[in-house]
Amino acid sequence: MTDLDIRTIIHHELRRIAPDIDVAAIHLDGDLREECDIDSMDFLNLIAALHQRLGVDVPERDYRKLITLNGAVDYLQQKLAEA
Structure with a gap:
C-alpha cells in the first residue's frame, strides 16, 4: 500500500467523523x-x-505518533510493512 493510499483512507475516515472537514x-x-x-473522542474514533x-x-x-497526517501515514506504512 502506498503513502497516497494510506493518506486517502485517512482523509476518507476524517470526512466520516467530521463531514465539514x-x-x-x-x-x-x-x-x-x-x-x-x-x-x-473523535480522534479515538479515527484510530478505531x-x-x-x-x-x-x-x-x-503510539497514539501520539498519529497526531499529524505525515506521522499517521509514516506510522501506518511502517506497521503495514511489518505485517
Whole structure:
C-alpha cells in the first residue's frame, strides 16, 4: 500500500467523523485534532476506523505518533510493512 493510499483512507475516515472537514487544507505536520477541529473522542474514533480499514493495531502508547497526517501515514506504512 502506498503513502497516497494510506493518506486517502485517512482523509476518507476524517470526512466520516467530521463531514465539514476540508482535507485539502490540512497541514501535513499540523495536529490533526486542531486542523480538523475534532475532540479526543473523535480522534479515538479515527484510530478505531483506521484499525478496522487497515487491520493495524495501534496501542495507546503510539497514539501520539498519529497526531499529524505525515506521522499517521509514516506510522501506518511502517506497521503495514511489518505485517
